[in-house]
Amino acid sequence: MLKQLTQKPLLIALLAATAGFASNASAIEDIKVDPKLKAHIPYVIDARGVVARSATGLCWRTGYWTPAYAASVPEVGCACDKDLLPKDVCEKPAPAAAPAPKAEQPAAPAPAPAPKPAAQKITLSADALFDFDKATLRPEGKSKIDEAVSKLSSIDLEVIIAVGHADRIGKDKYNQTLSEKRAAAVKDYLVGKGVEANRVYTEGKGETQPVTGDSCKKLGKEHRSNKKLVDCLQPDRRVEIEIIGTQK
Known part of the structure; x- marks a missing residue:
């Protein structure tokens, strides 16, 4: 079963105040955190x-929390979410096998090992998902998501990560909220297609991760009335979807 998705930091006080938590947690081995790493770990840390x-x-x-963020601190991420992190992050390579003893008769060749399940990662290019200042999916955006959903039947789904983005026109706070709404719109659409809601993780990056680079500079004033600039920044108004699972 997929581990529980993101919990808000405000649950810290509730957890600390719940008597049953302490008694049950005593049977679970603690995951201690180096004090120097506290500020860099995507998990809730208690007073201990x-x-x-x-x-x-x-x-x-x-x-x-994201899988990549958890993988950056493997000593904690592997203890909490090993199933969602790349195997090479949490599993040490197996030791080399000792040489087989010599035999009078040559040993029969070992059968070829069965191929290991390969992680099926799909990143949706979504440069046409949303209109300017909108969080409503465009028809071509829905078509791209439908294409991604059609691939789910061939994998054992673990999690879908939807990350929303906005262009640089407007205030930072507004664009952050807009990017979150876009990610939520994609999640709603996925759930409507039969994907379990608790398997879809969403977050917004605001205007912090543009893909247009310097291509839209020197196009005039940074304002929504500048149609040339608005059109140029279209690729930044997107939601990137990553589907993580194992090939069946």
């Missing part, structure tokens, strides 16, 4: 410097 966990042992995630 230990990752806060539910009564069933699930780690509480912060609103900044």
Whole structure:
């Protein structure tokens, strides 16, 4: 089963105040955090410097959690979300096998190992998902999502990550909210197509990760009335979707 998705930091006080949590958690091995790393870990840390966990042992995630962020601190991410991180992050390579003893008769060749399930990663190019200042999916955006959903039947789905983006026109706070709404619109559409809601993780990056680079500079004033600039920044108004699972 997929581990519990992101929990808001405001749950820290609730966890600390729940008597049942302490008694149940005592049977679960603590995940201690180096004090120097506290500010760089996407999990809730309690007053003891230990990752806060539910009564069933699930780690509480912060609103900044992503698989990549968790993989950047493997000593914690692997303890909490090993199933969602790349295998080479959490598993040490197996030791080399000892040489086989010599035999009078040559040993029969070992059968070829079965191929390991390969991670099926799909990144949706979504440069035409949204109109300027809108969080409503365009028809061509829906078509691209439908194409991605059609591939789900060939994998064992673990999680879908939808990250919303906005162009640079407007205030930072407004664009952050707009990017979150765009990601939420994609999640709603995916759920409407039969994807379990608890398997879709969303976040917004605001205007911080443009893909247009310097191509839209020197096009006049930074304002919504500048149609040439608005058209040039279209690729930045997007939601990137990553589907993570294993090939069947």
